[in-house]
Amino acid sequence: MPREAPHVGWRPGRRTAALALLFAAVTLGDPMSSARAARPLKLVALGDSLTAGYMLPAESAFPVLLEKALKARGHDVGIANAGVSGDTSTGGLDRLDWSVPDGTDGVILELGANDMLRGTDPAVTRKALDTIIARLKQRGIPVLLAGMRASTNLGPDYVQTFDAIYPDLAGRYGLVLYPFFLNGVAGDAALALPDRLHPNAKGVARIVESILPSVESFLARLQPGAH
Template structure:
């Protein structure tokens, strides 16, 4: 009969916990069940041999102000990694970049204070907002990533934005194939972040 200590040694490790904290791009607006970013990311990580759970904490239409207000209760204490993906709706609504900057800064500070590693997903202002708005909005992500010492994924929609075959008819939200492209591109970065978390975890 196995002893208690041997049972403990053979018990499977708990899965690492990732929270995809964002807006409709994380929530999976307009895509069929199981095809949202968190679900496709979990499938890709599992296929790569990772024992992970990816929680969908995306809220369609959310701004950085909304994200800041729900951050504390949306990210459990058991979280190993947060993918922070917010700001697109701020830009679409023309919210002052200073407000977006302040909210994202506060979220990164709170996550750091809780000891939760963060992968910061950048966003780019849509062209119709004009050059002046873009000049105030686009640099926010790189500056805050440097300030807080977090990894920046420069543009969450890289390789997907403006591609008709990878977006829904609204030309803003990725379709299932577009989400798959996002996952393909961001996967190595997520894996590196998971490795960094594990490297700091006591055996």
């Protein structure tokens, strides 16, 4: 009598293992997406002395205080300080590639104050910022644009042309815009260094407090699946 062919269907052990894998796939989703979501977001603050922390202890610089504030609100994020005192928008463009390394998830772009103080043609500032944003977009790196405003002593034409740079670029590229980086700080001697231009430690803390909602909106765009 011929022997019965061996049964090659599901064995209990195989069935249990398969169900476990199915459950993991349903509950955990794409392993690569989960890994991306699990690691800290890496931001770069690309700016001038306002980012660098001019004349302040390193722990009082804007990127350090912002990172601390975000972590206190439950965000797993690291922020590199790519601020260079005295830098213009053109200077920021010149050093863009090495200031923003591969693997960066987002950039907080704060440049233009020195352009304004030097009376640089706003067209030059606009072109440099536009190029920075476009190059970062080509690399797949989103940008939060921190705006600057011109001093009124430069005249109404200059002020109008310069101040329009930031909302125009934000609209063109669909960026999160923080309209004025020194909002709530400019003109307040209690929040400035003796030069009356740069924020002191209390001034930087005020900047962080004010910009925090915009940064959180920006972080929401960086999450996997966000649009």
